[in-house]
Amino acid sequence: MSGFKLESQTARLCSGRLEEEREMTLSHLDRLESESIHIIREVAAEFRNPVMLYSIGKDSTAMLHLACKAFAPGKPPFPLLHVDTTWKFKDMIRFRDETAARLGLDLIVHVNEEGVARGIGPFSHGSRMHTDIMKTQALKQALDRHGFDAAFGGARRDEEKSRAKERVFSLRSAAHRWDPKNQRPEPWGLYNTQLVPGESVRVFPLSNWTELDVWHYIYRENIPVVPLYFSATRPVVKRDGLLIVVDDDRLPLEPGETPVGMPVRFRTLGCYPLTGAIESDAASVPDIILELMQTRGSERQGRAIDNDQVGSMEQKKQEGYF
């Protein structure tokens, strides 16, 4: 029927019109790149005091690369913010400081000192409370303290079901809450940037990227990423089905538990006691891409916090989690 007819017509016309179309058309990755740059520029033009959340992972590293392109030959007109839970991998902190220095950007590091004083940690208080106090509450503190009215995040819609529902410009109340039932329409990429005092927006330039798109882009653009994404023999303990890499001596070992050296890497990065590694020999970006094309599990599989209960990501987002 009509569908097939169209295809054969297209094939016949291949030599002429298609050639011209191709020249006029951006590749998939080029289109995503331009869309993200457009979003980043829109924020810089419309908001009083924007900030870019830099979580050091592959997504925020790609986002930062896009921000640099958006304002070339100048620099991005906003600082970077890292919310440090004090439980990140050592390699992440090293990479963060190198990256900010290499690009010559302002980096604000925020730690919830109150949480530190109370000794909050993933082992003593559980993953949920740790994430809430050291990450979600800490983020709100940092945004309030500096009066940021727009904050970029590297979240993608393909990561998780509730993220698939979120707008590119996501309005947050003065209490940083997300109201999923009352989101602003965004037809034609016309973003409503009007706020009443106290409100803010979270902006997601990578909304339409997939995990594979991000790695493809990192490969094409040769963007440096944290070495933890690449396979190496690391000391590992198995807990609740997760492979936890022992990054420092704060990890309390159960009786009889001994870290074993295994070739592992990470698909996502977070607090080391909450982020599961995967067994892998992928030691380069091309290896990772080939591995990804055959994988049967989603990238958030290794995140302890997502699976606490059904809908837990949505709930955390409503409470102000990115």
Place this chain on the structure above:
Amino acid sequence: MPAGAESAGPPTDVDAVLEARDGKDQLRFIICGSVDDGKSTLLGRLLHESKNVFEDQFAAAEVESRTYGTQGSAVDLALLIDGLQAEREQGITIDIAHRYFETDRRRFIAVDAPGHEQYTRNMATGASNADVALILVDARKGLLTQTRRHSHVIALIGIRRVILAVNKMDLVNYDEGKFSSIVEEYRVTAGEMGIEEVTPVPVSALTGENVLAARGGTPWYDGPTLLELLESVEVRRDGMDGKFRLPVQWVNRPHPDFRGFSGTVASGYVERGMDVVASLSGRQSTVERILGPSGELERAVPGQAVTLVLADEIDVGRGDMIGDAEHPPEIADHFAVHLIWMDTQPMLPERHYSIRLASAAGMAQITDLTHRVDIDTGGYLAAKTLDLNEIGYCKISLDRAVPFDPYSESRQTGGFVLIDRVTNATVGAGVIDFALRRASNISWRQMNVDKAARSRAIGQEPCVLWLTGLSGAGKSTIADRLEQKLQALDRYTYLLDGDNVRHGLNKDLGFTDQDRVENIRRIAEVARLMVDAGLIVIVSFISPFRSEREMARALVEEGEFVEIHVDTPLEVCEARDPKGLYAKARKGDLANFTGVDSPYETPQDPELRIDTTQLSVDEAADMVIAYLESTRTGVE
């Protein structure tokens, strides 16, 4: 993604794999239909069977099926899609979801639109950049109002191709006659709306019939399956054959030697050396350099984010548009538009809304609502307002001229949104049909004697002292005393009083919300003229709506508008009741009385607040004069 790997075996050459992937074209489609037509189940089926669901995601849906599932012991595929807690609990879709998947032939962005009428507005976001609409109809129910409403919205948004999936064929015993009659009825409806191409397919999301493959239920159908249709439907990229347009987003000036204009090419293409024009000033120049995301370019195409460097120093800022000098973009401030209303508060003609069109922003008001569309019949109805999810045709007037194209020529430069100035909600989305008059013909005439000259001549800085408050709050009394005191200080003043103006200029207006809006609009315009004449204008009006006061503020320059809230509690006003109006209103003899059965929106951040339970009339007037003395020099 798992898809490619499945059929081709493990790939080994990453460059070849990525090149093939990058060259694959993309189809963006929106799925619409009424509630319970099975949209989420169909999309879940499409993703699952095309191997685009990860194992842990499928396992999570299996677990949730036991709690929320509607398919007995089988996995409820809709749970792969409905991402919000409330959606899973209620088994409905509230907001659009974006799903990304690919097959060997194409990549897809599927936008799942909600079926409930109250969430129709959410679909405009997804429809605005879709190439094709997939419309679902329940074979048992046929076309519903919501099917027509969705079709209206997608036709208005400019989608010309529809795949009509008649779902739940298993529940009508795969009856060919049922299928054909729904298809025929839809073709007629779609034709009337301007949808050019309708391709039907009979499916069952539940059994998978004709989703990826025929399963033997419909031997009478030998056409392509749904996935085959999606893989082969022709995609027309927006803006390919249009004229060059670049809405300016950002002026890039990192150092004195570089000045570039950043934005995304909306249509057409631009080359180095091309003659271009800045539409607001009409000034021409030549493109000297094009900076793309990865450096210098010879040529930029639609959808590409670029920074242009021009050969001449011309004045261009955000909101302007750079275009082809041979086909320059037009500018206008008055348009005929199609409008979809998206807010629970109805659209009020004459009220001011913020507007966004490409990178331009300004104020707009609906000057005339020509008609409203009757969704069921497609006919036109006379209407005064538009309610949530209603579609109308109207005339709209802006406070400034903006560059534009008719929507039929360019989606990116012809679509706009309206924003409520108090709640900041996006309340409407519209598309420009045509400009009603070219702004170039009515540009503001620059006179030699201007406001500055007039105020110098009389030796004062003009301003508006806007007294707002309930009836009986004491506005007129304070205004009168204030004017006497200003006269004594040799100031030139004029007092506009609510009651007095209603005897003349506004005698044709009543007290409905619409008339109140128009009442204040006229007063605000008169106040502006008087400020232009150099006067200190005292306005004494209840002016109950925040957005109208904000509109009056926006008409004059920054600092010229002084909002004074004459703050008297309702009980006190009612006890005073100098004109006996509260008594009448309470008896029901007076409708729409502010504070009784019509709202008063308290000023949130007025320049001055006068508490008449604490201050005498003299003290109140002195407070205003003290404010004026502290904020202005008196003579320029």
